[in-house]
Amino acid sequence: MDLFVSANVLKIFEKEIENEVSQSFLFYGDKGLGVLYAAKVFARSMLCEKKVLGGCDKCYFCKESLKEWYDEIIILETKGDSIKVEDVKKVSKKVYYKPQYGRKKVLIINEAEKLTPDAQASLLKIIEEPKKDLIIILVSDNKEMLLDTILSRVVCVNFFKKNKKDLWVFLEKKVKKNKELISFCVDYFDNMVKDCIDYL
16 A cells, blocks of 8 residues: 555544544645545545455455446546536535445545535535435645635544655655655655655
């Protein structure tokens, strides 16, 4: 599992995967920290039959979740400047139906700070009256743009930069590149894991 996060985030992940306490989350942190990737890993973990962090790669859901058409994990994102209320209503119809194969569906909203006020109000209704088989993950690098009523109803998970030594060790194991190039990336990209991996 190629997940580079703090011990605190790992602890939250492991607790939620094991006990399934919460249904709505906000993953937030600076761009380049791999927050969306972490959300995808967490979503896959929540669907895993064996409740393995990152997925067991053996059960039906872990295998199916790697396919592009797999619709138990739904990602809402936009290339534009905003996510409109129509977008939220459209995706809400998808999550309304029960999971076809497993116990749960996961809705990930990337760049949640782009949600318009009306879109946030529409999302709030889903969060306030959640379906038992739905998990919602908001991903944002600017959580101050979200309504206080949303922030008060989600589990906020803060992603932040780890130290350079930890990132250096992580990259050395993952990309198998020369040490000089890894050191350059860690310094040049200011310890941002996603930017380092994209470059290498």
